[in-house]
Amino acid sequence: MTDKKSGEYYDRVTESVVKVNEIVLGSAASTAMATMYITMAQAAGISSLGTVSTQQNRNILGTATIAAGTGNLLWSGMNDQVAELTISERLKNWETMLSVSEGNDGSSKDAQGSEDNQPDQRAEGEPERR
Incomplete structure (x- = not known):
């Protein structure tokens, strides 16, 4: 295989491999x-x-x-306040909360305890207050 054709073929393969290696080695730094x-x-x-x-x-x-x-701060404050309320005050507060939850503003007579259910405490001849 020392003829001219084999030598040229060998040189071409070698040259191709060398060029590929040069490309790989030349681009190694930039790739890294x-x-x-x-x-x-x-x-x-x-x-x-x-x-x-x-x-x-x-x-x-x-x-x-x-x-x-x-x-925690609100809870301890509420516990102190609730402990001081009477049963009727607790019921009025519950009715107010219920009224507000139903969409009323909580300031209606029914929610605060109707004034109609209260005994009339006006003196005779005194005009009615609203």
């Missing part, structure tokens, strides 16, 4: 840099995502803490 840049961009994005997620979770915890603290 591109891979590094892509990796750095992805790491920065994931880092930002983690930071945003952490901040959102802290905001949720802060809101829940404020709600729990405010609820």
Whole structure:
């Protein structure tokens, strides 16, 4: 296989392999840099995502803490107020809440205890007050 045709064929194959190797080796640095840049961009994005997620979770915890603290303050205040109410005052408050839940403004005579059911306490000759 030392004839002229085999030698030319061999030289062409060798030359092709050498050129491919040169292309691969020549582009290795730029490929490595591109891979590094892509990796750095992805790491920065994931880092930002983690930071945003952490901040959102802290905001949720802060809101829940404020709600729990405010609820405890209101509950203890309401317990003190309710403990001082008489049964009739509790019923009037319940009727007012029921009236408001039905769409009334809670200021009607029926919700506050009808004045018609109250005994007339006017003195004789005194005009009726409204």
